[in-house]
Amino acid sequence: xxxxxxxxxxxxxxxxxxxxxxxxxxxxxxxADPKAPISAVAHEAGVGVGALYRRYAGKExxxxxxxxxxxxxxxxxxxxxxxxxxxxxxxxxxxxxxxxDSDVHxxxxxxxxxxxxxxxxxxxxxHAGSLSGRVVDxxxxxxxxxxxVVAEDIPxxxxxxxxxxxxxADRTAVLRHRYLTLLxxxxxxxxxxxxxxxxxPTGEELGRRWRHAESxxxxxxxxxx
Numbered sequence: 001x002x003x004x005x006x007x008x009x010x011x012x013x014x015x016x017x018x019x020x021x022x023x024x025x026x027x028x029x030x031x032a033d034p035k036a037p038i039s040a041v042a043h044e045a046g047v048g049v050g051a052l053y054r055r056y057a058g059k060e061x062x063x064x065x066x067x068x069x070x071x072x073x074x075x076x077x078x079x080x081x082x083x084x085x086x087x088x089x090x091x092x093x094x095x096x097x098x099x100x101d102s103d104v105h106x107x108x109x110x111x112x113x114x115x116x117x118x119x120x121x122x123x124x125x126x127h128a129g130s131l132s133g134r135v136v137d138x139x140x141x142x143x144x145x146x147x148x149v150v151a152e153d154i155p156x157x158x159x160x161x162x163x164x165x166x167x168x169a170d171r172t173a174v175l176r177h178r179y180l181t182l183l184x185x186x187x188x189x190x191x192x193x194x195x196x197x198x199x200x201p202t203g204e205e206l207g208r209r210w211r212h213a214e215s216x217x218x219x220x221x222x223x224x225x
Contacts (some may be wrong), residue, residue, distance in 0.1 A: 022062075067117075075124070077098045078132055
């Protein structure tokens, strides 16, 4: 679900297009290599480094903006699923498919812990998680989703699908849908189900991925000499 420049004109539309170009470039660069310099983003976007710094104070701000953009896309997909008045299972399955197609979860997998999230990011993430939970609850209430699945299972499913990567984008997309289809069959209520061998991850476990890498290192005991 891509943001658009609908309703914008002139310089505002041009600025929005430039911002989208930079964010798309940042996504491509940092998902491939989170340690890449900001100059690599400027090169990918076809803009000067100075133009990029006029929009973002540095790499940290660009990473935050990129991940906030991903959270907003995720939120829009979840809201669309909740607004659907059709079959609850199809709304749930479509929600998963659209998140997979948007590939926003790659940002979590590759960039979590590489920068310090803002309070706004935490609020966005909490809102996105709440919406995702409502999608799950709706499918369970309709008897469509196996009852031992909880909202905290969903990010782990996205982690698994995000790990599927092939030689090109088209092949990656079809393979991800192949394995998502297998996972969806396992999530659906009604079929014989093997009891799950462990509890779902806690909110603390999921949130731990977003702790800044420096904070994690500072909590470690000093090395022995």
